[in-house]
Amino acid sequence: MAEVTLLDAINMALHYEMAHDQSVIVLGEDVGDNGGVFRATVGLKEKYGCKRVIDSPLAEALIGGVTVGMATQGLRPVAEFQFQGFVFPAIEHLVCHAARMRNRTRGRLTCPAVFRAPFGGGIHAPEHHSESVEALFAHIPGISVVIPSSPQRAYGLLLAAIRSNDPIMFFEPKRIYRTVKSTVIDNGEALPLNTCFTLRKGRDLTLVTWGACVVESLQAAQALSELGIEAEVIDLATIKPIDMASIIKSLEKTGRLLVVHEACKTCGVGAEIIARISEQAMCLLKAPPRRVTGTDTIMPYYKNEDYFMIQEDDIVDAAKLLVEGWK
Amino acid sequence: MNVLAMPMHRFIDHHGKLVNPLPEWADLMTLKGFYCDMVLTRSYDNKAVALQRTGKLGTYPSHLGSEAIGIAIGRALKKTDVFIPYYRDLPAMWARGIGMEKNLQYWGGDERGSDFSPDGEHCRDLPFCVPIATQCTHAVGVAAALKIQGNHHVALVTCGDGATSKGDFLESLNCAGAWNIPLVFVINNNQWAISVPRSIQCGAELLSDKAKGAGIEGITVDGNDVVAMFDVIAKSLEHARKGKGATLIEAVSYRLSDHTTADDASRYRSEDELQQAWEFEPIKRLKSFLIEQGAWSEQDDINWQVHCKEVIEKVVDNYLGITPQAPESAFDFLYEQLSEDLLNQRDLIINKAMRMQGGDHG
Numbered sequence: 001m002a003e004v005t006l007l008d009a010i011n012m013a014l015h016y017e018m019a020h021d022q023s024v025i026v027l028g029e030d031v032g033d034n035g036g037v038f039r040a041t042v043g044l045k046e047k048y049g050c051k052r053v054i055d056s057p058l059a060e061a062l063i064g065g066v067t068v069g070m071a072t073q074g075l076r077p078v079a080e081f082q083f084q085g086f087v088f089p090a091i092e093h094l095v096c097h098a099a100r101m102r103n104r105t106r107g108r109l110t111c112p113a114v115f116r117a118p119f120g121g122g123i124h125a126p127e128h129h130s131e132s133v134e135a136l137f138a139h140i141p142g143i144s145v146v147i148p149s150s151p152q153r154a155y156g157l158l159l160a161a162i163r164s165n166d167p168i169m170f171f172e173p174k175r176i177y178r179t180v181k182s183t184v185i186d187n188g189e190a191l192p193l194n195t196c197f198t199l200r201k202g203r204d205l206t207l208v209t210w211g212a213c214v215v216e217s218l219q220a221a222q223a224l225s226e227l228g229i230e231a232e233v234i235d236l237a238t239i240k241p242i243d244m245a246s247i248i249k250s251l252e253k254t255g256r257l258l259v260v261h262e263a264c265k266t267c268g269v270g271a272e273i274i275a276r277i278s279e280q281a282m283c284l285l286k287a288p289p290r291r292v293t294g295t296d297t298i299m300p301y302y303k304n305e306d307y308f309m310i311q312e313d314d315i316v317d318a319a320k321l322l323v324e325g326w327k
Numbered sequence: 328m329n330v331l332a333m334p335m336h337r338f339i340d341h342h343g344k345l346v347n348p349l350p351e352w353a354d355l356m357t358l359k360g361f362y363c364d365m366v367l368t369r370s371y372d373n374k375a376v377a378l379q380r381t382g383k384l385g386t387y388p389s390h391l392g393s394e395a396i397g398i399a400i401g402r403a404l405k406k407t408d409v410f411i412p413y414y415r416d417l418p419a420m421w422a423r424g425i426g427m428e429k430n431l432q433y434w435g436g437d438e439r440g441s442d443f444s445p446d447g448e449h450c451r452d453l454p455f456c457v458p459i460a461t462q463c464t465h466a467v468g469v470a471a472a473l474k475i476q477g478n479h480h481v482a483l484v485t486c487g488d489g490a491t492s493k494g495d496f497l498e499s500l501n502c503a504g505a506w507n508i509p510l511v512f513v514i515n516n517n518q519w520a521i522s523v524p525r526s527i528q529c530g531a532e533l534l535s536d537k538a539k540g541a542g543i544e545g546i547t548v549d550g551n552d553v554v555a556m557f558d559v560i561a562k563s564l565e566h567a568r569k570g571k572g573a574t575l576i577e578a579v580s581y582r583l584s585d586h587t588t589a590d591d592a593s594r595y596r597s598e599d600e601l602q603q604a605w606e607f608e609p610i611k612r613l614k615s616f617l618i619e620q621g622a623w624s625e626q627d628d629i630n631w632q633v634h635c636k637e638v639i640e641k642v643v644d645n646y647l648g649i650t651p652q653a654p655e656s657a658f659d660f661l662y663e664q665l666s667e668d669l670l671n672q673r674d675l676i677i678n679k680a681m682r683m684q685g686g687d688h689g
Binding site: 025051052054056057059061062064065066067068069070071072073074075077089092093096097102103104105106107108109110141142144164165166194241242244245 | 409411438439441442443450451453454458461463464465466467468469470471472473474475476494495498499501502505506657660661662663666667668669
């Protein structure tokens with residue numbers, strides 16, 4: 001079976017679900033003839049027509065609101081925002097309406113919608129194209145946040161998101177859209193939206209990460225292994241709700257926690273994970289938890305971007321300090 | 328010129344005189360029904376304000392002066408159409424068959440006020456929208472869904488004149504034109520967005536002029552004339568139902584109340600202007616017309632007012648007698664399934680409620 005990219009897997013999931021569920025609608029800027037700015041929706045319009053694959057006017061608030069309206073009427077819209085940095089005009093619709101529809105109407109109306117957006121830095125994109133603000137959305141009651149980091153998980157998690165009866169923010173790590181490849185079984189099998197995935201077993205520390213940072217985290221784990229430190233690498237995948245049970249289970253074995261994320265440090269999801277460990281499993285810890293995160297700065301323009309991206313060495317150094325500094 | 332008297336789509340003027348021949352549908356029995364609806368919803372409005380003043384209702388936005396707009400909408404829409412209201416739309420919702428208890432529940436702080444499912448017929452209507460103009464974009468989504476589903480239903484969305492300044496409104500108009508969807512916009516141009524008068528809301532002569540840039544039809548109607556309102560809305564709905572696209576209706580009215588019970592309009596609005604606006608209000612003119620036609624009398628009016636009072640008292644009794652929502656109900660409709668963390672938080676609230684209530688939690 002041929003290997004496909006993460007982007008291909010997104011496209012495969014959309015094709016699969018549109019073929020099997022007439023209520024699935026894809027909308028957004030350029031999603032039709034152009035197949036999306038990253039080509040995630042290629043071939044959909046040709047196959048399913050302009051009534052189900054809808055090019056919207058260039059208006060993100062409108063896309064957010066239209067998606068909410070469609071979802072209340074029995075459709076399952078999958079909206080594409082071209083970049084996460086362009087979701088901001090639509091935030092009012094996500095927070096005030098999508099997230100609240102079920103609660104506001106006591107379940108009379110729901111919002112089974114997926115809001116897709118490529119996110120993160122590292123592709124030398126222009127300003128406003130490199131945001132990592134998953135924590136912003138994880139903070140909102142009524143919304144779930146999902147971030148795949150491999151083709152198979154992108155396929156399975158997107159299927160699950162579309163089939164969910166609640167609104168999902170589905171953020172795609174564009175830095176690894178085309179660089180991470182693997183085989184994908186196109187059988188319509190969804191993955192759970194409340195479970196993280198253990199990518200590598202280890203005894204010395206638990207490394208929790210998600211999105212494109214999974215790549216550097218696995219590289220770091222390999223480098224650490226060569227130094228005699230075995231890291232258990234967990235892909236969080238569903239940012240909200242957080243699967244704390246799996247993380248705690250890993251910590252029972254390792255006793256050391258390292259969280260790696262590209263987003264800013266302050267009030268990031270890493271802070272939430274560590275806070276929960278402090279509340280629920282402090283006694284398991286052999287060392288203070290650590291974070292390797294983005295800085296609390298605006299992402300610089302691309303000349304300086306690499307200095308701000310998390311490198312394998314950053315993770316290795318933090319892991320060594322966590323293990324060797326607290327023996 | 329007084330904006331309420333300016334030339335626009337109108338059948339009955341503020342003296343109760345016909346200025347255009349009545350449309351065929353407008354027989355006296357129908358108009359009497361409109362009148363009774365308008366009086367009833369005004370009675371409700373008065374009572375709701377009184378309930379707020381006595382601490383039995385939260386902040387409440389009166390619809391005083393916009394009864395003709397609401398009743399026309401509620402009567403013109405088919406049950407199978409979808410109504411996307413803003414927060415001042417009790418008359419329209421009531422005319423669609425949604426009990427007034429639901430409105431009291433909503434403004435009384437109970438989420439069940441937006442659950443219209445018990446009567447089953449129009450459960451696809453959206454709940455009140457409090458953020459300004461966002462409902463217009465939802466309406467585009469609803470109308471697009473109706474078009475995709477091919478069922479010939481129409482969506483109708485309302486907003487105030489303040490909402491027309493927002494991007495969401497303009498993006499919605501624009502998209503409605505581009506997509507040729509079955510959607511009717513109704514602006515309740517009541518001249519005030521809290522304290523900001525229509526005159527400095529925007530530079531357009533008519534708010535309906537905004538339709539032109541979107542490529543849809545725009546009509547300005549006397550929002551105090553229920554005949555004109557119903558006529559224009561019904562035609563616009565039919566236009567949309569036939570696949571001919573969206574319409575923007577500007578209903579010119581006047582907010583005879585404060586913005587909400589938390590507002591004091593005397594800070595920014597002259598008493599003279601308010602008194603002048605009362606001369607144009609929708610109920611008085613229809614009553615004059617019906618009496619002139621011999622279809623109504625002062626005694627009929629007294630009898631109907633008594634009936635309205637009885638109906639509203641029963642509504643209030645029902646509202647005050649409703650079993651409160653359980654404290655943990657904030658969790659019960661947040662997601663289809665709760666995570667373990669949320670279940671734990673739910674237990675915390677249950678325990679806290681038991682502690683605060685000093686007994687067993689029911």
